[in-house]
Amino acid sequence: MQKLLFSDKEESLKVVNVASVPQYSPFRYPGGKTWFVPRLREWLRSQPKKPKLLIEPFAGGGIISLTAVFGNLTQESLMVELDEDIAAVWQTIVDGNAEWLISRILNFEMSKENAFNEITKKRKSIKEKAFQTIIKNRTFHGGILAAGSGFLKNGEAGKGVHSRWYPGTLAKRLRGIDLVRDRLHFKHGDAFEVLEQYKNDEDVVFFIDPPYTAGGKRAGNRLYTHFELDHEALFAACEKVTGDFIMTYDNAEEVRNLSRKHGLVAKPIPMKNTHHATMTELVIGRNLDWMSGINRVLELQAEYKIKKKSASSG
Numbered sequence: 085m086q087k088l089l090f091s092d093k094e095e096s097l098k099v100v101n102v103a104s105v106p107q108y109s110p111f112r113y114p115g116g117k118t119w120f121v122p123r124l125r126e127w128l129r130s131q132p133k134k135p136k137l138l139i140e141p142f143a144g145g146g147i148i149s150l151t152a153v154f155g156n157l158t159q160e161s162l163m164v165e166l167d168e169d170i171a172a173v174w175q176t177i178v179d180g181n182a183e184w185l186i187s188r189i190l191n192f193e194m195s196k197e198n199a200f201n202e203i204t205k206k207r208k209s210i211k212e213k214a215f216q217t218i219i220k221n222r223t224f225h226g227g228i229l230a231a232g233s234g235f236l237k238n239g240e241a242g243k244g245v246h247s248r249w250y251p252g253t254l255a256k257r258l259r260g261i262d263l264v265r266d267r268l269h270f271k272h273g274d275a276f277e278v279l280e281q282y283k284n285d286e287d288v289v290f291f292i293d294p295p296y297t298a299g300g301k302r303a304g305n306r307l308y309t310h311f312e313l314d315h316e317a318l319f320a321a322c323e324k325v326t327g328d329f330i331m332t333y334d335n336a337e338e339v340r341n342l343s344r345k346h347g348l349v350a351k352p353i354p355m356k357n358t359h360h361a362t363m364t365e366l367v368i369g370r371n372l373d374w375m376s377g378i379n380r381v382l383e384l385q386a387e388y389k390i391k392k393k394s395a396s397s398g
């Protein structure tokens with residue numbers, strides 16, 4: 085008998101307030117996985133023993149690695165990210181230069197002009213690039229760093245570039261991360277290489293959150309500089325790893341087909357976007373028994389609208 089891979093059975097909906105999830109990341113990140121944090125805890129606690137290493141091959145804002153390390157759900161985490169702007173921030177932190185970054189943030193006088201001057205300077209060192217990334221991430225639409233993004237025009241209550249510039253909060257988060265730096269690792273590189281490198285290590289678990297570009301036009305291709313991905317190859321690489329893994333994906337037909345083809349289980353998690361329309365994302369893995377009995381989560385997910393025209397608008 086064919087295994088039932090997909091369950092669309094309605095379960096009771098439980099609204100989880102995203103604001104109650106502790107925020108450890110210095111990034112505002114498009115496609116950030118804050119909504120998944122409660123499930124992450126359940127998944128990691130369901131492991132036969134505490135994982136030696138959690139690998140986040142598409143780290144972005146790193147919320148999953150940070151939550152796992154802070155919550156002591158893994159001994160260590162390795163974040164991997166291809167984007168050089170994002171990479172500069174994580175590299176600066178793991179290199180022990182968080183205080184340098186904090187000092188630049190606290191001493192920066194935010195204005196559109198200063199932000200523009202800062203981000204257009206030719207930067208040579210990784211830590212200087214990290215500072216530029218923080219400025220962009222905090223002053224651009226939806227935190228989007230990809231080409232075509234631009235400064236917040238109105239932002240919150242017409243505050244423009246100031247709306248998301250919270251130097252004190254950033255300093256606090258960076259100091260927090262600095263405290264767990266010895267358990268946090270970073271690699272500026274390709275997810276596929278790391279999956280290959282650790283595929284035989286049974287003490288390693290993977291949280292895989294690729295850009296959502298499967299099944300044609302999806303948000304991912306305007307949110308990230310590196311959005312192109314061979315989704316079939318990713319599923320094939322996951323199939324080869326010895327350790328446990330979960331993937332999160334948009335609920336697209338192509339993704340459901342790939343899951344079936346690779347003998348994986350996929351469960352939809354409903355969430356609400358900012359317009360209160362319900363949409364679902366998929367959690368995919370070899371075994372999702374740890375999710376049974378868990379009420380579906382109805383989450384508020386930030387929605388990133390990007391205008392087609394380029395730069396400095398809206």
Ligand SMILES: C[S@@+](CC[C@H](N)C(=O)[O-])C[C@H]1O[C@@H](n2cnc3c(N)ncnc32)[C@H](O)[C@@H]1O
Pocket residue numbers: 113114115116117118141142143144145146147148164165166167170273274275276293294295296308309310311312313
């Ligand atoms: C959906 S986002 C991850 C968001 C992250 N889970 C969070 O909560 O912030 C996907 C990320 O993968 C990165 N990326 C794309 N292709 C990659 C590759 N081949 N290797 C490593 N990172 C890649 C993108 O730059 C982007 O930051």
